[in-house]
Amino acid sequence: MKQELVKLIDLSRCTACRGCQVACKQWNELPGSKTYNFGSYQNPPDLQWNTWTLIRFQEHEGRGGTLKWLFRKDGCMHCTDAGCIKVCPTEALYHTEFGSVSLHVDKCIGCKECIAACPFGVPKYDETANKIYKCDLCYTRLKGNQPPACVLSCPTGTLQIGAKDAMLKKADQRVKELGGDASVYGDKFVDGTHVIYVLTEKAEVYDNLPEDPKIPLSITLWKDVLKPAGLLAAGGVVAGAFLHYITKGPKTPDEEATSEGGNEI
Amino acid sequence: MKKGMIKATGPMERVVHWCVALSCLLLCITGMGMMYHSLNFIGTLVGGMGNLKLVHNFGGIFFAVSLVCTILMWWKEAGVFSFPEDAEWIKAAGGYLWHVDKVPEVGKYNPGQKMFFLAVALFGAGMVVSGFIMWFPLGFAVKLVRLMYVLHALGFVVIFAFFFVHLYLVTIGAPGSAPAMFTGWVSRAWVKKQHPKWLKEMEKDGTLVVYGDEKSSCKRC
Numbered sequence: 001m002k003q004e005l006v007k008l009i010d011l012s013r014c015t016a017c018r019g020c021q022v023a024c025k026q027w028n029e030l031p032g033s034k035t036y037n038f039g040s041y042q043n044p045p046d047l048q049w050n051t052w053t054l055i056r057f058q059e060h061e062g063r064g065g066t067l068k069w070l071f072r073k074d075g076c077m078h079c080t081d082a083g084c085i086k087v088c089p090t091e092a093l094y095h096t097e098f099g100s101v102s103l104h105v106d107k108c109i110g111c112k113e114c115i116a117a118c119p120f121g122v123p124k125y126d127e128t129a130n131k132i133y134k135c136d137l138c139y140t141r142l143k144g145n146q147p148p149a150c151v152l153s154c155p156t157g158t159l160q161i162g163a164k165d166a167m168l169k170k171a172d173q174r175v176k177e178l179g180g181d182a183s184v185y186g187d188k189f190v191d192g193t194h195v196i197y198v199l200t201e202k203a204e205v206y207d208n209l210p211e212d213p214k215i216p217l218s219i220t221l222w223k224d225v226l227k228p229a230g231l232l233a234a235g236g237v238v239a240g241a242f243l244h245y246i247t248k249g250p251k252t253p254d255e256e257a258t259s260e261g262g263n264e265i
Numbered sequence: 266m267k268k269g270m271i272k273a274t275g276p277m278e279r280v281v282h283w284c285v286a287l288s289c290l291l292l293c294i295t296g297m298g299m300m301y302h303s304l305n306f307i308g309t310l311v312g313g314m315g316n317l318k319l320v321h322n323f324g325g326i327f328f329a330v331s332l333v334c335t336i337l338m339w340w341k342e343a344g345v346f347s348f349p350e351d352a353e354w355i356k357a358a359g360g361y362l363w364h365v366d367k368v369p370e371v372g373k374y375n376p377g378q379k380m381f382f383l384a385v386a387l388f389g390a391g392m393v394v395s396g397f398i399m400w401f402p403l404g405f406a407v408k409l410v411r412l413m414y415v416l417h418a419l420g421f422v423v424i425f426a427f428f429f430v431h432l433y434l435v436t437i438g439a440p441g442s443a444p445a446m447f448t449g450w451v452s453r454a455w456v457k458k459q460h461p462k463w464l465k466e467m468e469k470d471g472t473l474v475v476y477g478d479e480k481s482s483c484k485r486c
Binding site for chain 1: 317
């Protein structure tokens with residue numbers, strides 16, 4: 001691994017300008033989609049195959065009835081123990097040298113297994129291309145020592161990228177400064193994500209943000225237990241059959257019956 | 266064909282058997298090509314992993330139809346256990362595993378074959394249902410889709426293991442069995458050894474068809 005990078009999202013600094021959302025579309029050449037007003041500045045309503053990052057707008061009633069407007073930049077968390085990579089049958093999804101999760105688009109067969117495996121609901125399916133798409137943390141830019149487009153565009157310092165340790169330290173420091181319900185989100189599950197939040201509220205307050213994300217048990221059962229069991233069971237049967245043949249022997253028709261029935265075995 | 270051979274299966278039985286067998290095998294191979302990364306080369310044979318998935322999906326439809334025919338055709342004979350003789354056979358493991366002085370006589374299908382049939386019918390149906398949902402996962406609740414992945418993998422474990430038991434028994438494990446699914450004719454000695462009660466039943470009912478036997482010269486075969 002070249003250097004594990006972490007993108008830090010300090011939500012206490014976010015003004016919801018959505019510069020990152022536009023920069024992402026521009027750099028990745030993602031077309032816009034026609035949407036409708038559903039009573040929120042949030043647009044589009046959810047991540048899409050062509051919207052890899054999105055500012056979520058949320059009205060939250062805090063303690064004492066004070067109204068707070070929460071902004072959260074949603075997108076791929078770039079897990080270390082990534083469910084999408086675990087299930088991908090063609091190895092289209094993979095870890096880069098930066099620890100981020102990238103996609104070989106040409107290898108994707110549109111099976112959609114990653115959609116069910118992701119605890120954050122990130123991969124989205126494009127019917128026209130029969131592919132899934134998601135944020136790749138601007139892999140080509142990272143390789144060129146450039147920050148991801150969203151980080152570059154951020155005018156408030158909400159988004160930063162750097163070495164994992166340095167970013168975690170920064171996040172801890174910021175949480176201490178903020179006090180209250182502020183917390184670091186991302187370092188304690190799925191073996192650590194490569195996108196870390198500084199949340200100003202408790203994690204459970206935020207829409208669409210799982211409190212304790214992990215690869216679903218069913219996915220683990222499928223890929224870590226049943227997948228090897230398939231080969232082990234078949235191998236056991238083959239070995240057992242061979243043992244049976246050389247110890248107990250085959251069940252052959254009785255000799256004396258052969259003359260009568262024309263049996264030649 | 267030798268005189269004295271006994272008719273064990275009709276042409277429809279053999280056609281249905283090979284439809285379900287070959288489609289099942291095709292699905293095992295193409296499915297494994299997607300399940301195990303080291304077997305991704307199987308995709309190359311059909312022009313890529315995308316095509317492999319197509320072969321698997323549409324092969325699944327052929328399997329589903331064959332499976333329905335299989336169940337309709339054999340349910341009465343192989344899907345129902347008859348007590349107490351089947352229980353005794355299971356207790357003795359059919360004389361296959363350890364020494365048994367007297368193996369309980371079995372009819373057309375022994376309980377082992379019935380279990381294989383039921384496993385294929387039950388898990389096969391599970392594979393069809395879970396496979397369909399896996400084909401169109403966005404149309405279903407994600408929790409259901411996740412369960413279907415587990416069911417599909419479990420079905421593979423059971424069916425793939427049973428396949429090798431079946432393969433062993435019809436080749437070197439119980440010699441003389443295979444012709445029943447190729448020509449349809451088996452030797453009298455084989456029937457006497459494997460399905461003595463069935464032989465007696467057929468003799469009693471007059472349904473026994475013996476090759477070269479004028480009395481029973483068969484118009485249907």
